[in-house]
Amino acid sequence: MYEHLKQQPADKILALIQMYGEDPRDQKIDLGVGVYKNAEGVTPVMRAVKAAEQRIWETQDSKAYTGLAGDPAYSDAMIGLILGTVVPRGNIAAVATPGGTGACRQAFELIRMANPSARVFVSNPTWPNHLSILNYLGIETVLYRYFDSESRGVDFDGMMEDLKAAQAGDVVLLHGCCHNPTGANLNLVQWQEVINLINERGLIAMIDIAYQGFGDGLEEDTQGVRLVASSVKECLIAASCSKNFGVYRERTGLLMAITADAGQTAVLQGNLAFLNRQNYSFPPDHGARVVTTILTDDALRADWMNELEEIRLSMLGLRQQLADELQRLSGSDRFGFIAEHRGMFSRLGAAPELVEKLRADHGIYMVGDSRLNIAGLNAKTIPILANAIVEVGI
Ligand SMILES: Cc1ncc(COP(=O)(O)O)c(C=O)c1O
Numbered sequence: 001m002y003e004h005l006k007q008q009p010a011d012k013i014l015a016l017i018q019m020y021g022e023d024p025r026d027q028k029i030d031l032g033v034g035v036y037k038n039a040e041g042v043t044p045v046m047r048a049v050k051a052a053e054q055r056i057w058e059t060q061d062s063k064a065y066t067g068l069a070g071d072p073a074y075s076d077a078m079i080g081l082i083l084g085t086v087v088p089r090g091n092i093a094a095v096a097t098p099g100g101t102g103a104c105r106q107a108f109e110l111i112r113m114a115n116p117s118a119r120v121f122v123s124n125p126t127w128p129n130h131l132s133i134l135n136y137l138g139i140e141t142v143l144y145r146y147f148d149s150e151s152r153g154v155d156f157d158g159m160m161e162d163l164k165a166a167q168a169g170d171v172v173l174l175h176g177c178c179h180n181p182t183g184a185n186l187n188l189v190q191w192q193e194v195i196n197l198i199n200e201r202g203l204i205a206m207i208d209i210a211y212q213g214f215g216d217g218l219e220e221d222t223q224g225v226r227l228v229a230s231s232v233k234e235c236l237i238a239a240s241c242s243k244n245f246g247v248y249r250e251r252t253g254l255l256m257a258i259t260a261d262a263g264q265t266a267v268l269q270g271n272l273a274f275l276n277r278q279n280y281s282f283p284p285d286h287g288a289r290v291v292t293t294i295l296t297d298d299a300l301r302a303d304w305m306n307e308l309e310e311i312r313l314s315m316l317g318l319r320q321q322l323a324d325e326l327q328r329l330s331g332s333d334r335f336g337f338i339a340e341h342r343g344m345f346s347r348l349g350a351a352p353e354l355v356e357k358l359r360a361d362h363g364i365y366m367v368g369d370s371r372l373n374i375a376g377l378n379a380k381t382i383p384i385l386a387n388a389i390v391e392v393g394i
Contacts, residue, residue, distance in 0.1 A: 100240025178343020
């Protein structure tokens with residue numbers, strides 16, 4: 001049977017990591033992989049996570065299965081974190097999932113189960129795994145314009161024009177905040193316009209939120225999500241704790257299915273649990289328990305929020321320093337967008353040949369679409385990167 005298998009295409013980011021590892025140059029800089037790194041280049045375990053793990057170690061007396069939806073306390077805590085109180089709890093079905101990827105996968109499966117002819121409209125560009133999972137599941141995808149390569153902001157007119165091709169029942173996938181890979185985000189007025197279009201045309205909103213707290217603040221980053229969740233009839237939200245709790249390998253995510261008709265919630269909940277059962281039975285518990293422990297304890301929550309805020313501010317600082325240095329070296333304001341973007345990534349909008357030149361001539365590694373991980377920078381590497389960007393002529 002194995003002879004029928006074809007080689008899968010190499011994952012571009014993993015291939016980049018390997019090339020970086022094999023590069024003998026001392027001055028090489030890794031701006032490719034999408035994990036947060038501090039000034040020492042370390043992806044730390046957050047203080048509150050360590051404390052919660054210790055508490056769990058001391059008090060946990062069983063590792064018997066939880067429920068198919070995970071621990072309800074985790075769903076409650078995450079719903080509070082993401083939505084506050086804008087949607088009554090009785091209108092939300094939720095399950096724990098293995099990371100944000102698991103949440104997206106389950107959301108797509110639910111869409112296919114509920115409406116096999118639904119198409120999913122995704123931003124161009126988007127996180128590549130969205131497209132890859134949708135293709136794998138045989139769900140038709142339609143790209144909508146998103147990134148304006150001149151201004152490096154959102155091409156909102158193009159986006160709205162393309163979304164007008166969506167028909168009743170089609171799904172519009174939006175990034176909750178900190179758009180990956182561009183760093184360019186909708187403002188609240190634009191969110192409202194998208195919501196109006198969704199409601200006028202009978203579309204379904206799906207939001208992927210993987211960087212809450214990395215953009216404008218923990219609450220601020222949910223403004224668009226909350227507006228959507230409280231204004232549309234049906235909405236799916238896939239959330240990841242990988243970045244904002246730094247629990248990447250624990251695989252901690254949540255899928256919410258929101259309905260304006262509370263009479264549907266029980267059936268939705270049953271279907272989400274069913275999907276968990278089919279794919280992996282019980283979702284992972286450790287990361288979810290850590291997150292719940294933190295969010296439900298005042299002291300741990302405050303400490304986590306402080307550390308997350310330090311991380312957010314350090315990334316904003318790096319953005320500003322890079323934009324300033326580029327302004328100084330190039331004598332132009334054309335790199336101001338780097339300070340305007342939010343989250344861990346910025347798309348430079350450079351041609352692949354120039355990205356390759358940065359790697360070959362300067363040992364600077366970023367994804368081929370010119371996405372750079374801001375958290376991969378520090379005070380020492382910013383001038384090196386800025387010099388290289390100007391030298392290769394971006
Ligand atoms: C936009 C987006 N969604 C979802 C994820 C999923 O993250 P994870 O499965 O590691 O929680 C990521 C991670 O890179 C992402 O960038």
